Amino acid sequence: MSPYDSMPVGVFTVDVDMNITDFNSFAEKITGFSREEALSCKCFEIFRSPRCFRQCRLRAALEKGEGTGILRTQNRILRKDNIEIPIDITACVLADGEGAVTGAIECFEEPFSDLVPETQRQVKNFDSMFFQDIIGNDSKMLAIIEILAVAAKTDAHILITGETGTGKDVFARCVHMASPRKEGRFIKVNCAAMPGELLESEFFGYEKGAFTDAKTDKPGRFQMAEGGTIFLDEIAELPLNLQAKLLQVLDEKTFYPLGASKPVVVDVRVLSSTNRDLEQMVAEGTFRQDLYYRLNVIAVEIPPLRDRLSDIPLLIDHFLKEFFPQDGKAPSGGVLTAEAQDLLLRYTYPGNVRELKHIIEHASVMSQGKPITPAMLPEVLVRVSPPQAGTDSLIRKPDMSPADDEERAHILKTLRDHSWNRRKTADALSIDRTTLWRKMKRFELID
Numbered sequence: 001m002s003p004y005d006s007m008p009v010g011v012f013t014v015d016v017d018m019n020i021t022d023f024n025s026f027a028e029k030i031t032g033f034s035r036e037e038a039l040s041c042k043c044f045e046i047f048r049s050p051r052c053f054r055q056c057r058l059r060a061a062l063e064k065g066e067g068t069g070i071l072r073t074q075n076r077i078l079r080k081d082n083i084e085i086p087i088d089i090t091a092c093v094l095a096d097g098e099g100a101v102t103g104a105i106e107c108f109e110e111p112f113s114d115l116v117p118e119t120q121r122q123v124k125n126f127d128s129m130f131f132q133d134i135i136g137n138d139s140k141m142l143a144i145i146e147i148l149a150v151a152a153k154t155d156a157h158i159l160i161t162g163e164t165g166t167g168k169d170v171f172a173r174c175v176h177m178a179s180p181r182k183e184g185r186f187i188k189v190n191c192a193a194m195p196g197e198l199l200e201s202e203f204f205g206y207e208k209g210a211f212t213d214a215k216t217d218k219p220g221r222f223q224m225a226e227g228g229t230i231f232l233d234e235i236a237e238l239p240l241n242l243q244a245k246l247l248q249v250l251d252e253k254t255f256y257p258l259g260a261s262k263p264v265v266v267d268v269r270v271l272s273s274t275n276r277d278l279e280q281m282v283a284e285g286t287f288r289q290d291l292y293y294r295l296n297v298i299a300v301e302i303p304p305l306r307d308r309l310s311d312i313p314l315l316i317d318h319f320l321k322e323f324f325p326q327d328g329k330a331p332s333g334g335v336l337t338a339e340a341q342d343l344l345l346r347y348t349y350p351g352n353v354r355e356l357k358h359i360i361e362h363a364s365v366m367s368q369g370k371p372i373t374p375a376m377l378p379e380v381l382v383r384v385s386p387p388q389a390g391t392d393s394l395i396r397k398p399d400m401s402p403a404d405d406e407e408r409a410h411i412l413k414t415l416r417d418h419s420w421n422r423r424k425t426a427d428a429l430s431i432d433r434t435t436l437w438r439k440m441k442r443f444e445l446i447d
Helices: 023-029 043-047 056-066 126-131 139-151 168-179 196-204 238-252 278-284 289-294 309-323 340-344 352-367 402-417 424-431 431-442
Strands: 010-015 022-023 071-078 084-095 102-108 157-160 187-190 229-233 269-274 299-300
Touching: 010 023, 010 043, 010 187, 023 102, 023 278, 056 084, 056 102, 071 309, 084 309, 126 139, 126 168, 139 168, 139 299, 139 352, 157 168, 168 187, 168 229, 196 238, 196 278, 238 289, 309 340, 309 352, 402 424, 402 431
Parallel strands: 157 269, 157 299, 187 229, 229 269
Antiparallel strands: 010 022, 010 102, 071 084, 084 102
């Protein structure tokens, strides 16, 4: 028996070495592990989250031997049956009567938003856990994760393409954390953030006296990433002369810092990304073909959010947990009103995940802890015509018959019931996904 068994949230305690010393009945229910299995285990052996290894603020506080107040965050853990679930966390350091740190206590529970369906995708292997920062159940996203989980184990160069705002840098960081180089550094360079003449010294560094202001040696980003990963974001903006030097580094693993007479040997894994069409740039002569082939060993294209509508409820829930003012309870009536939820689910998000994140942050600030209404959303969403109050269909268009209007309302309701998951919706309607897609296009449920 645990003294915390009466609490309606998962509770566990750890000593200063992160060994579990107590584990209540609700923690057993959420994780699937019994109290006997959990006691004396390290907490990361039970919760099995990559954040346990790289972002555990509680462990950092224990190692410093000082309190940090109450910590609140969100995470995704792996249950005993290998189902990945999100949790909300509240934790604090414990101390004895003299102020000496003796351990910590953590409370956790499943999210309070009702947008996320009960079933969560199953992690097929431990390496996939390192991609837990990527929110999505869409089949295209899961296929990309499976490819990257395999490629991460190698040193193959990976090119990540996709529209602005799709989260290409998040995928790159996940690849690094799932790779044998995860103990090394992850260095990101935005190739569009500085003039081309400065990029060479940024990439490769310089030696003292290389130019007037070079008072000391300065290592470049490639040297800083030694033994780790360098991520070249917006690689399409790299000037042609620097493309040739980058190709040499990829081929020979050596380079010359500015002003140096001896080459530097580096062991670095290179990831790159772009929102532009590199094949077209090669055809136009603005991007080297040989460099393109070297970077494009493994290529993945991140789909825009409008092509994975079923992920929108998951992302809304994720960002609500991140930004919505929380005191441990959801506001009466839920976090979102039905009207606000409808607007969020119907918007096409041309700015992709980044735009959705900013929209939820805006709404959370405006709400001041109250349920989010359409008035609290950015004007761009409110301009999208909402459904008539009390109905599940938009105002009927002149070319729509009453039967069409009824069918549209039925499809819309079924989509909402299944969190806009097209496969589940098609199954519920007893039609195939192609037919569903055509009907959604006809009834203007998608662009």
